[in-house]
Amino acid sequence: MCSLPVPREPLCRVAVTGGTHGNEMSGIYLARHWLQAPEDLQRPSFSATPVLANPAAAAACRRYVDRDLNRTFTSAFLTARASPDDPYEVTRAQELNQLLGPKASGQAFDFILDLHNTTANMGTCLIVDNAHNVFAMHLCHHLQLQHPELSCRVFLYQQQGEESYAVHSVAKNGIGLELGPQPQGVLRADLFSQMRALVAAALDFIELFNQGTDFPAFEAEAYRIAGTVDFPRAKDGDLAGTVHPQLQDRDFEPLQPGAPVFQMFSGEDVLYEGESTVSPVFINEAAYYEKGIAFIQTEKLTFSVPALPSLTPAPTPLP
Amino acid sequence: MCSLPVPREPLCRVAVTGGTHGNEMSGIYLARHWLQAPEDLQRPSFSATPVLANPAAAAACRRYVDRDLNRTFTSAFLTARASPDDPYEVTRAQELNQLLGPKASGQAFDFILDLHNTTANMGTCLIVDNAHNVFAMHLCHHLQLQHPELSCRVFLYQQQGEESYAVHSVAKNGIGLELGPQPQGVLRADLFSQMRALVAAALDFIELFNQGTDFPAFEAEAYRIAGTVDFPRAKDGDLAGTVHPQLQDRDFEPLQPGAPVFQMFSGEDVLYEGESTVSPVFINEAAYYEKGIAFIQTEKLTFSVPALPSLTPAPTPLP
Numbered sequence: 001m002c003s004l005p006v007p008r009e010p011l012c013r014v015a016v017t018g019g020t021h022g023n024e025m026s027g028i029y030l031a032r033h034w035l036q037a038p039e040d041l042q043r044p045s046f047s048a049t050p051v052l053a054n055p056a057a058a059a060a061c062r063r064y065v066d067r068d069l070n071r072t073f074t075s076a077f078l079t080a081r082a083s084p085d086d087p088y089e090v091t092r093a094q095e096l097n098q099l100l101g102p103k104a105s106g107q108a109f110d111f112i113l114d115l116h117n118t119t120a121n122m123g124t125c126l127i128v129d130n131a132h133n134v135f136a137m138h139l140c141h142h143l144q145l146q147h148p149e150l151s152c153r154v155f156l157y158q159q160q161g162e163e164s165y166a167v168h169s170v171a172k173n174g175i176g177l178e179l180g181p182q183p184q185g186v187l188r189a190d191l192f193s194q195m196r197a198l199v200a201a202a203l204d205f206i207e208l209f210n211q212g213t214d215f216p217a218f219e220a221e222a223y224r225i226a227g228t229v230d231f232p233r234a235k236d237g238d239l240a241g242t243v244h245p246q247l248q249d250r251d252f253e254p255l256q257p258g259a260p261v262f263q264m265f266s267g268e269d270v271l272y273e274g275e276s277t278v279s280p281v282f283i284n285e286a287a288y289y290e291k292g293i294a295f296i297q298t299e300k301l302t303f304s305v306p307a308l309p310s311l312t313p314a315p316t317p318l319p
Numbered sequence: 320m321c322s323l324p325v326p327r328e329p330l331c332r333v334a335v336t337g338g339t340h341g342n343e344m345s346g347i348y349l350a351r352h353w354l355q356a357p358e359d360l361q362r363p364s365f366s367a368t369p370v371l372a373n374p375a376a377a378a379a380c381r382r383y384v385d386r387d388l389n390r391t392f393t394s395a396f397l398t399a400r401a402s403p404d405d406p407y408e409v410t411r412a413q414e415l416n417q418l419l420g421p422k423a424s425g426q427a428f429d430f431i432l433d434l435h436n437t438t439a440n441m442g443t444c445l446i447v448d449n450a451h452n453v454f455a456m457h458l459c460h461h462l463q464l465q466h467p468e469l470s471c472r473v474f475l476y477q478q479q480g481e482e483s484y485a486v487h488s489v490a491k492n493g494i495g496l497e498l499g500p501q502p503q504g505v506l507r508a509d510l511f512s513q514m515r516a517l518v519a520a521a522l523d524f525i526e527l528f529n530q531g532t533d534f535p536a537f538e539a540e541a542y543r544i545a546g547t548v549d550f551p552r553a554k555d556g557d558l559a560g561t562v563h564p565q566l567q568d569r570d571f572e573p574l575q576p577g578a579p580v581f582q583m584f585s586g587e588d589v590l591y592e593g594e595s596t597v598s599p600v601f602i603n604e605a606a607y608y609e610k611g612i613a614f615i616q617t618e619k620l621t622f623s624v625p626a627l628p629s630l631t632p633a634p635t636p637l638p
Contacts (some may be wrong), residue, residue: 029558033584061608062381119502183438183502185605187561189582239348242506263508265352286504289380 004133004173006308010210011110014048015100016041016199018115020070020167021287022057023184026195027115027177040196043203045210053096053114053167056088061185063287064089070114071165078103078170093167101170112168113202115195118180119286121249124150124194127176129158129169131222131303136175138215138308142205143198150194153252154222155281155298175202181249184286214310223252223279223298231294232262232270241265243284243294251281254300262294323452323492325627329529330429333367334419335360335518337434339389339486340606341376342503345514346434346496359515362522364529372415372433372486375407380504382606383408389433390484397422397489412486420489431487432521434514437499438605440568443469443513446495448477448488450541450622455494457534457627461524462517469513472571473541474600474617494521500568503605533629542571542598542617550613551581551589560584562603562613570600573619581613 016034018027034041034050041048052058054069066087077090078097101108118125124147126140137154144152155178158164168174177198179191209215234240241264247255254277255261262270280295282288335353337346353360353369360367371377373388385406396409397416420427437444443466445459456473463471474497477483487493496517498510528534551560560583566574573596574580581589599614601607 029561029584032557037585119505181502183500183505183605185503185608186438186603187558188567188603189561189564190567192561192584193564238351239506242348242508242511245508245512248507248509263512265348265511266356284505284507286502289504 004135006134007110007173007209008311010045010311011206012046012210013109014046014111014113014203014206015051015109015171016048016113016115017051017053017096017167019055019058020053020114021063021068021116022054022059022065023061023063024115024117024182025185025187026117026179026182026191028052028058029187029192030115030196030199040200041203043207043210045207048113048203049109051096051099054089054092056092063184066090069093070167073097073103073167073169074163074165075103096167097170103170109171110173111206112171112174113199114166114168114174114176115199116176116178117182117184117191118178118282119183120180120251120282120284122153122178122180122251122281124152124198125178125180125281126152126154127157127178128154128222129164130156131220131224131301131305133173134306134308135173135209137220137222137305139175139202139205141218141220141305142208142215143201146201146204147194147198150198152198154220156222156224159225177202209308209311212310215308217307218305219302220305221300221302223281223300226278226297226299228293228296229261229280230292231289232264239265239289241270244269247280247295248284251283252279254278255280323454325453326429326492326528327630329364329630330525331365331529332428333365333430333432333522333525334370334428334490335367335432335434336370336372336415336486338374338377339372339433340382340387340435341373341378341384342380342382343434343436343501344504344506345436345498345501345510347371347377348506348511349434349515349518359519360522362526362529364526367432367522368428370415370418373408373411375411382503385409388412389486392416392422392486392488393482393484394422415486416489422489428490429492430525431490431493432518433485433487433493433495434518435495435497436501436503436510437497437601438502439499439570439601439603441472441497441499441570441600443471443517444497444499444600445471445473446476446497447473447541448483449475450539450543450620450624452492453625453627454492454528456539456541456624458494458521458524460537460539460624461527461534462520465520465523466513466517469517471517473539475541475543478544496521528627528630531629534627536626537624538621539624540619540621542600542619545597545616545618547612547615548580548599549611550608551583558584558608560589563588566599566614567603570602571598573597574599574616
């Protein structure tokens with residue numbers, strides 16, 4: 001993985017996308033609210049653009065209509081010739097790529113904040129592609145400092161050699177905010193307020209950067225994806241058990257070899273057979289049943305993030 | 320409302336229906352498990368029949384395909400002439416009426432236990448049509464005594480003059496089990512085990528009754544439906560706010576006049592303007608957004624339930 005170069009210009013084209021998944025309600029209602037009342041997204045040096053990313057899925061209160069939009073921003077989908085038979089989300093990904101990209105081009109937006117909810121007990125999770133993304137890691141650090149009460153954790157999701165596929169990959173940079181637990185189709189006031197406050201703090205960070213603030217190096221802690229674990233399944237592929245009560249709701253806590261991970265319908269426990277302690281996340285997330293994921297294994301890391309140098313101030317205009 | 324006569328014969332035809340709503344996972348996986356392994360449902364005097372009530376919705380992990388099955392057991396739907404254009408759930412209600420009814424006939428099943436989950440913080444809720452259903456009230460009392468750790472509450476849902484519409488209304492009698500909170504599409508091991516234990520205790524009660532046990536009168540507490548309250552909405556009908564953090568998760572707790580019930584996206588609080596204290600239930604249930612229900616108001620009542628007389632023992636067969 002290469003280190004993403006830190007920006008050398010102010011970030012003026014910023015988008016906040018909600019409803020990338022149509023049943024994750026915090027982002028849907030924030031995006032709808034900001035489309036009516038955009039003042040919250042205005043800062044002296046820029047105004048962020050609110051986007052309801054998957055309006056058809058949001059109208060149906062489903063994750064997606066034809067396929068997961070947030071897995072559709074790969075080059076193959078974005079460059080395919082359009083056809084009337086295209087899945088809805090392929091068409092929509094191409095539209096968003098026109099609006100916010102094109103991906104990997106100089107015209108792309110500078111930054112996307114993409115808003116999500118999970119049914120898992122993830123608290124406040126900040127989703128970054130990898131730890132070499134110095135600007136994103138500083139943004140996360142700022143959110144942690146501004147909102148210590150939320151215990152924001154950083155999840156590094158990109159696997160070695162994997163093409164980026166998420167909506168924020170059409171911009172030059174971006175992160176996801178993942179707040180839970182919240183059932184699909186439910187709008188909790190507490191998570192709505194938290195997400196609103198986090199977006200405000202993220203825009204404040206971009207404003208500080210744009211104004212020429214420099215941010216010193218720091219020691220970071222993050223959880224890097226190490227693999228996925230499926231539910232126990234019967235011969236027909238259906239569930240034969242579910243997440244063990246001793247693992248349920250324990251996202252980010254250490255899981256040690258020999259600890260129970262599943263409870264079978266027949267009554268037995270299934271134990272974790274890995275050789276090292278991991279930190280499971282997205283435990284029993286509703287949307288991942290169809291993906292064959294009962295939880296995602298991560299390894300907890302600490303590392304040094306270098307300073308984020310301040311922008312060279314633009315020449316002061318003559319009076 | 321008339322008092323339902325107490326049974327004078329053993330209850331031998333008993334069904335347990337799961338997946339009446341296709342994204343309420345405890346009942347779906349219990350029904351699927353029992354269809355493979357029916358021993359749990361066997362008692363000396365009867366064997367309960369497991370039924371996956373809405374298989375198409377369960378396969379799609381949605382509440383329903385075309386319309387809410389659990390509002391489709393009215394005379395108008397059950398007696399309508401079948402047509403190929405019928406909504407799936409109308410066809411399925413007619414099938415279930417053939418299998419478990421016909422409704423209001425002598426051939427109908429004696430009892431249906433219908434299994435549900437809610438996203439609301441309802442704990443263990445036992446759903447009975449009305450307090451004059453002496454047999455059902457005794458069954459609920461038995462569950463309360465057998466499982467004091469679950470704080471089982473009784474919700475009386477039938478409103479004056481309303482035709483019965485739920486799946487258990489096709490049998491001569493029945494109740495619903497409503498366990499929460501559980502997100503749609505998620506199977507929590509704790510609620511799965513609780514529901515399994517409650518079904519076992521309910522079948523044990525029917526067995527005791529069938530064996531000639533008499534059950535003394537008792538004082539009951541229950542929550543009777545008194546109305547519904549919608550979310551605050553904008554002119555276009557979309558939400559303008561959501562359930563207030565001070566009301567969220569407080570199902571069955573007293574709500575006093577003047578207490579906050581909603582938090583608007585604009586920031587203000589909406590206060591409860593009723594004249595008397597009520598007990599809200601199904602607070603912020605995902606499935607009720609489309610029904611225009613943010614919560615259901617109930618009044619908490621106590622009343623006397625008369626003894627349930629024992630069955631006259633059948634004449635002992637001659638050797």
